[in-house]
Amino acid sequence: MISIEFDLVxxxxxxxxxxxxxxxxxxxxxxxxxxxxxxxxxxxDEFDDPLIKLVDGSALEKTSxxxxxxxxxHEEAILYQQFSSWKLCLNGSTYSVxxxxxxGAHYSRSSMQLTLAEIEKLEECD
Numbered sequence: 001m002i003s004i005e006f007d008l009v010x011x012x013x014x015x016x017x018x019x020x021x022x023x024x025x026x027x028x029x030x031x032x033x034x035x036x037x038x039x040x041x042x043x044x045d046e047f048d049d050p051l052i053k054l055v056d057g058s059a060l061e062k063t064s065x066x067x068x069x070x071x072x073x074h075e076e077a078i079l080y081q082q083f084s085s086w087k088l089c090l091n092g093s094t095y096s097v098x099x100x101x102x103x104g105a106h107y108s109r110s111s112m113q114l115t116l117a118e119i120e121k122l123e124e125c126d
Contacts (some may be wrong), residue, residue: 039119
């Protein structure tokens with residue numbers, strides 16, 4: 001509920017400060033609640049900033065700044081594609097990543113279909 005209230009406040013601020021951007025803001029919020037994204041729950045095998053190796057053999061490179069913090073043994077994370085870029089939720093933060101190598105199907109990677117609003121509520125992203 002808080003997320004929806006925040007989005008409504010955001011729309012009001014955009015309408016008052018940048019009325020020309022209102023259609024874009026409305027479209028983004030609509031996609032956030034309706035567009036279904038391909039989402040993977042993954043396990044991290046190794047983290048050596050900026051390189052991330054997943055248990056399934058996939059390799060990612062963190063392209064956004066930000067301190068990740070401690071990454072535990074087989075720490076669970078959420079990997080999803082938003083528009084043309086990949087995002088990784090870990091330790092309550094979201095980072096942009098490049099997918100360097102796909103390890104393929106593996107017991108440690110499960111697939112889900114969620115909206116961005118649902119992704120933001122997951123423990124790894126919150």
